Amino acid sequence: MGLDFYPTDVSLLNFKGLAYFNNDNFRDAIPYFEKLLDLGETKPFVYQKLGYAYFKAWEFEKAKAMYKKAIGMEDNNPELYYELGHVYLKDRALDSAQFYVKKSIEVKKPNLASEYETLAGIARQKDKLSETLVYYMLAHEEQPDEPRYFYQICAMKDGLDKNPKESLDCYQSFLNKYRDPHPYFHEIVSKRISELKTEIHFSQN
Structure with missing residues (x-):
């Protein structure tokens, strides 16, 4: 049952992807989030989860692309900049890592x-x-x-x-x-x- 019978069921795909994701099985989670995007579920949440899964799978360029998609839709979310900064850090692009972590601070800090x-x-x-x-x-x-x-x-x-x-x-x-x-x-x-x-x-x- 489940996805065998309903391979395009968005709720089931999301549930399955999150189940793998939350158990740190990031490579197994990737196909489900990719399928969600293919089905038009182009939401910041999906891009962020897929970006993080790519990051943990050492697919840094794909991770960067996903985070930038998410930021383009939700540019006031400090988590996105912070996590993207870590992707660049892991990829040894220190200037870019610094830029995005600082940006996360800028976005997170309220203007008083x-x-x-x-x-x-x-x-x-x-x-x-x-x-x-x-x-x-x-x-x-x-x-x-x-x-x-x-x-x-x-x-x-x-x-x-x-x-x-x-x-x-x-x-x-x-x-x-x-x-x-x-x-x-x-x-x-x-x-x-x-x-x-x-x-x-x-x-x-």
Whole structure:
């Protein structure tokens, strides 16, 4: 009975493949997962299981292809990048192994920039300006390509330190880092740079 009578039964093929897979009989599992793909069961789960089975069978190129198929369908799954990294590691392709393991960390790690920005706003309303600065710095670490966090860091330092030279350096770093920021930021930062240069000039005379 079973697959002898129902050779295209997806549920039975999946059950049989997983039975071999879960008992570490990876070579025996491979034909069942391959058959699932042939029948149109092109799901990330199937590609991942087949990729791992190929990996354990030392068929590295096939394993890489399966994992990349799975990633193409589910690019927010850190396990896929991590396991693909191990395929490259076993195949002694260290740069690629490093890339995919780092990618798994990047995908797995939550981006907390918005949460830190909210905490910065709360701290500012409580007049805790040093704490506000810390939260904006944390937000910037989480999402360094977002110009408003770096701008807020400069603005907070400008207000807290009362050191025109350091404030000027920060704002100039902003313009160097973000070549094409939102027009609002470009205008307000450029204006503040001009003011600080004037302030520094008169303080030296």
